[in-house]
Amino acid sequence: MPDGDATRRRTRRTPKPLDRRRMNDLALHYVARFMTSSGKLEAYLKRKLRERGWEGEEGPDIAGLVARFAEKGYVDDEAYARMKATGLLARGYGARRVNETLRADGLDEEVRAHNVPADSEAREALLAYVRRRKFGPFAAPVRDKGPEAAHKAREKQLAAILRAGHSFEHARRAVEAPTIAELEEWVEEARD
Incomplete structure (x- = not known):
């Protein structure tokens, strides 16, 4: 027992x-x-x-x-902000998402402003994001399903890129890029 x-x-x-x-x-x-x-x-x-x-x-x-x-x-708030911003940009998130994350982590406005990504960094992050998610020129063609399906896919891609913290102008540019080479050239323009 x-x-x-x-x-x-x-x-x-x-x-x-x-x-x-x-x-x-x-x-x-x-x-x-x-x-x-x-x-x-x-x-x-x-x-x-x-x-x-x-x-x-x-x-x-x-x-x-x-x-x-x-x-x-x-x-060290500065080192933390640099580390966090670099990591988010490497994963393809945009400036708005970086700022929101740093704010949520309790960093003050000065530290957040100092770690806002430059335009070239934002474009590189966008390229990484659309490549990873297979958006824009990286996406499989949906032309066979008609123009309505292509429009719906484009809208979904735009919405996802905006949620990732990128600007509408950058999101539109990435989704509407006809070729990967043109998108990469647009990213290179910002580095110069």
Whole structure:
């Protein structure tokens, strides 16, 4: 006959409320594992504070802790923004999507403005996106299905490119490019 204690589920112990030392340890562990921004670190610490509560007479100084980590170089908003923008552009996302992501990560306007991609970078990202998604001149022809199907496919491609953060002018140019060579030439023009 099975032992009743063996089948009892483990009860999860409740974590101790945070104090200054535990808050510092949490922040240090977080920045050691992830490259992060000041805004993301602050949001993480606030979430942990809501989950676990606070123990102590004086309240938590989350902003001071984040500022201290930034002074020590544990958190570098500029480096984080560069890394994030470069990664998004490499995956084919446009300037608007880069800006929205940096804003969501808690970066201020100055840092976001400094990391806005140039026109040449935006065009290269667009080329990468349409190549990966097989849009525009990379798409399989739909002429056999009639002009209505071609128009519908074009509209879907435009919508997807706009959602990826590219401007309408760039999206239209990519979808309407007759050949891959012409699209690549348009991208090269911006590099000069």
